[in-house]
Amino acid sequence: MATINQLSSVDTLSPGDQLPVYVQNSGDARKASISTLQTYMQSNLSIPGTLTTQYASPSSTGFSVTVSAGNTWLLLTPTAGFAAGTIVLPTAPDDRAEVSVNCTQAVTTLTVSAGGTTVTGAPTTLAANDFFTMRYDAVNLSWYRVG
Numbered sequence: 001m002a003t004i005n006q007l008s009s010v011d012t013l014s015p016g017d018q019l020p021v022y023v024q025n026s027g028d029a030r031k032a033s034i035s036t037l038q039t040y041m042q043s044n045l046s047i048p049g050t051l052t053t054q055y056a057s058p059s060s061t062g063f064s065v066t067v068s069a070g071n072t073w074l075l076l077t078p079t080a081g082f083a084a085g086t087i088v089l090p091t092a093p094d095d096r097a098e099v100s101v102n103c104t105q106a107v108t109t110l111t112v113s114a115g116g117t118t119v120t121g122a123p124t125t126l127a128a129n130d131f132f133t134m135r136y137d138a139v140n141l142s143w144y145r146v147g
Helices: 034-044
Strands: 018-023 028-033 052-056 063-066 072-076 082-088 098-103 107-113 118-120 130-137 142-145
Parallel strands (some): 063 082
């Protein structure tokens, strides 16, 4: 039996071509077609789509900004540093929707909420020029900080 390094190379791949795969739970090598690999990759990779830009310029402490939809880049430009502020995430976006936030001023006490869904790992304060990203998981009905 030839090892991988002893096999000849190919310049192009076809959907039916086979790749070696080590199956951890059975402890042996098997094969998978390129089309099987493609299906796996498409269902397990999340490639961010285009984010829609939303602008907000709060002018007083205690502000509340509601993000209009999933896959949004919120550019938060408060007129000064504020003691408190709230960002409200969409309540039922598509699975794996993202909201990225950039803030030009400090917010001492930040609340990130989403009615009816859980928000996990969101920042509780923002420094000037701080940023973060939240991603929605539809199975758990939750927003998670991913950046």
